[in-house]
Amino acid sequence: MHPEQTTQLHFQALFDLTMRAKAGIFIYLAVWVVFVVGFDFWANSPMFVMVNSGLILFMFVARLIHLAYVKRANKYTTDFLYQLLIGFILLSASHWGVMSAFILIEFKDSNAYQFILIVLAALAMGGASALSISNTVRYFYPLALYAPAFFVFFIERDPLSTIYGICMLLSYAYVIAASKYSRDNYWSAIRNHLIAEERASELEKLSTTDQLTQLKNRMYFDAEFEQEWSRSFRLKSPMSVIMLDFDHFKSLNDTYGHLFGDEVLRQASSLISNELKRPTDCIARYGGEEFVALLPNTDASGARTLGERLRKAVESMALTHQGKPVTVTCSVGGASAVPSHDIEKTDVIKQADSALYEAKKMGRNRYVAFDELAGPN
Secondary structure, three states: OOHHHHHHHHHHHHHHHHHHHHHHHHHHHHHHHHHHHHOOHHHHOHHHHHHHHHHHHHHHHHHHHHHHHHOOOOOOOHHHHHHHHHHHHHHHHHHHHHHHHHHHHHOOOOOHHHHHHHHHHHHHHHHHHHOOOOHHHHHHHHHHHHHHHHHHHHHHOOHHHHHHHHHHHHHHHHHHHHHHHHHHHHHHHHHHHHHHHHHHHHHHHHHHEOOOOOOEOHHHHHHHHHHHHHHHHHHOOOEEEEEEEEOOHHHHHHHHOHHHHHHHHHHHHHHHHHHOOOOOOEEEEEEOOEEEEEEEOOOHHHHHHHHHHHHHHHHOOOEEEOOEEEOOOEEEEEEEEOOOOOOOHHHHHHHHHHHHHHHHHOOOOOEEEHHHOOOOO
């Protein structure tokens, strides 16, 4: 798995675990209010109520703050926030486990006894299943809830406590088994989604990339040209198109072979691609030995400067065949325009092609701009 995919996976796990655990922020508080009000804990044990109310409110505020930070998480904070969330979840479970054990001891003869057992089972089963994204939470969340109560049942040793203890052990085993299925399904779905995204990205790249030169292909260029024309029209900014064609390329193939011709195209593609310094510039293989460059925010002077650089880069290639040097040159034509209602989109490409044709007629290995021609073509 690529590093960026691993980062994406970690962030997705953090986000999903946070969203699944969000309900617990309010459930803990709501259940505690029911306990205090419904069983009149304040009258029987005010210190118990104050201490636990303070702890529950502290966790409530801390979890809300964590939730706010998760929404602004980045690759540098994801792991920390993930581990912090697990810590909060297990701390809450431990608190409820210890608090429940106290209730089982102090309020054994009240209805709170049965009520706390129902709450423990509900929290363990619901929480472990919903939060099974994390293996740590899957195992230790129900354990933190059950362990203190199980210890109480163990030391009491009466028949009913024994039955409760056995049921709690069986419940824990069931929770672990059921949450494993939920966890496996979650991670399988996430990984399949990432694989599908990666394959879609690869297919998109293949559909827009020339396999020989690894430059963009004509389909990609046409789409980029449409977008840039619209953008330049809107901003009233100049744009230029440069067309480049290798001189006597058919003779080169006939003399040295098509494999050598392919190698020339590969090396030249790398050189001319490096000459385009701006990320907004686009170079593509237009067909055969013809290449085209799209230059946003570029006037005729800027197009000429780049066209000459491309021509010289091709001319300077150090090529050899069977130990003998081979010189390759290219002809370049350029056209510039500020898009408007008076100009057809295809005119700029046609003008660049006409300038290229003129460069061939004038002896090749040169740059010709359309606006320098003697007359319109």
